[in-house]
Amino acid sequence: MITLMAAVLFVTTLALCAMPSASADEVEMNTYSDIRMDSNLVGTGDSITYTLNAIGGDSAPRYSLKLTDMSGNTISGSTATGTITNDGSLTRTTAAPANSGTYILVVEFTFTDNDDTATVTKTAPIKVVTPIVLSATLKNESGNVVDLNVWFIVDGEKVENSDRIVNLNPGQEKTETYRWITDGLPNGKHTMTVDGEVGITEGAISASVTDFYIGQTSHTLIEAIVIILFIILLIILIFVIRKPVKNVGKPKSRR
Numbered sequence: 001m002i003t004l005m006a007a008v009l010f011v012t013t014l015a016l017c018a019m020p021s022a023s024a025d026e027v028e029m030n031t032y033s034d035i036r037m038d039s040n041l042v043g044t045g046d047s048i049t050y051t052l053n054a055i056g057g058d059s060a061p062r063y064s065l066k067l068t069d070m071s072g073n074t075i076s077g078s079t080a081t082g083t084i085t086n087d088g089s090l091t092r093t094t095a096a097p098a099n100s101g102t103y104i105l106v107v108e109f110t111f112t113d114n115d116d117t118a119t120v121t122k123t124a125p126i127k128v129v130t131p132i133v134l135s136a137t138l139k140n141e142s143g144n145v146v147d148l149n150v151w152f153i154v155d156g157e158k159v160e161n162s163d164r165i166v167n168l169n170p171g172q173e174k175t176e177t178y179r180w181i182t183d184g185l186p187n188g189k190h191t192m193t194v195d196g197e198v199g200i201t202e203g204a205i206s207a208s209v210t211d212f213y214i215g216q217t218s219h220t221l222i223e224a225i226v227i228i229l230f231i232i233l234l235i236i237l238i239f240v241i242r243k244p245v246k247n248v249g250k251p252k253s254r255r
Contacts, residue, residue: 031056032088033109035124043131043181044100047093050124055088057111057118065107067094067126075103084109096128103128132180134159135210136194140168142204150196152178154185158195166196168205187215 037050054061060083067078075097084090097103103126111118134152145168152162162178176194193209 030113031061031109031111031118031120033061033107033120033122035105035107035122037124040125041127041129041181041183042096043179044096044098044128046096046181048096048105048126049091049093050105051089051091052084052107052109053089054084054109054111057113059112060084061088062110063090063107064110065092065094065105067097068104068106070102070104096126100128100130102126127183129181129183132182132185132212132214134162134178134180134192135175136192137173137175137208138166138168138194139173139206140170140204141206143170144204145169146205148196148205150176150194152176152180152192153195154180154192155190185214189213 031054033052033054033056035050035052037048042048048067052063052065054063062081062083064081065079067075069075078094080092080094082090094105105124105126107122107124109120109122111120134154136152138148138150140146146166148166148168149163150166151164152159159178159180162180164176164178166174166176168174189211190213191209191211194207196205
């Protein structure tokens, strides 16, 4: 009996010795953290809004963040540190760079449990684009005051979230604009106008139709530049041809 008890005690001791003590890895495994945002597409100079979620450890998690370019360079003014409250969620904003391109939001979450510390790094891609400013002029062709819900149309498709209410007196014109954040338009020529629930298609309200270009210059502008250069070259050619040549036909002694 004593021998059996001794054997059990020996095995139990070995098992206890084999059990690892609490480590940073264990703390990390028992934590949760992420970065959430409604959209990772923003316009140059706008604000990037995101929520940091972090739960775990025996005290409020800390964070350290920065925005980097694709080469890993930190964007000036983008760094921040702080503590996430007990509910485990914090919403923040960071200014988007002035230049379009792809950037990375890098967040280091730090958790503590007694004397152990664990750091977890999470990243989120951010695409910064130059906004497209849509513009169209509406005119009330009717003899009545019109309150009209309108939205922008690009290449025959409605631009989401561009709806607005326009009030027009009889004969009044009004220009509406919309700052469109998108990366879905291919290079080339595009056409923008506005449409509405009623009125525009029935002729009571007229709307301007305008072309714009992505990734290239308007052909009209190019043609104008070519014409101007042609005129300049023509003037120079005429001047050279009509310039009198001195001393032609005179003997050398009389020149």
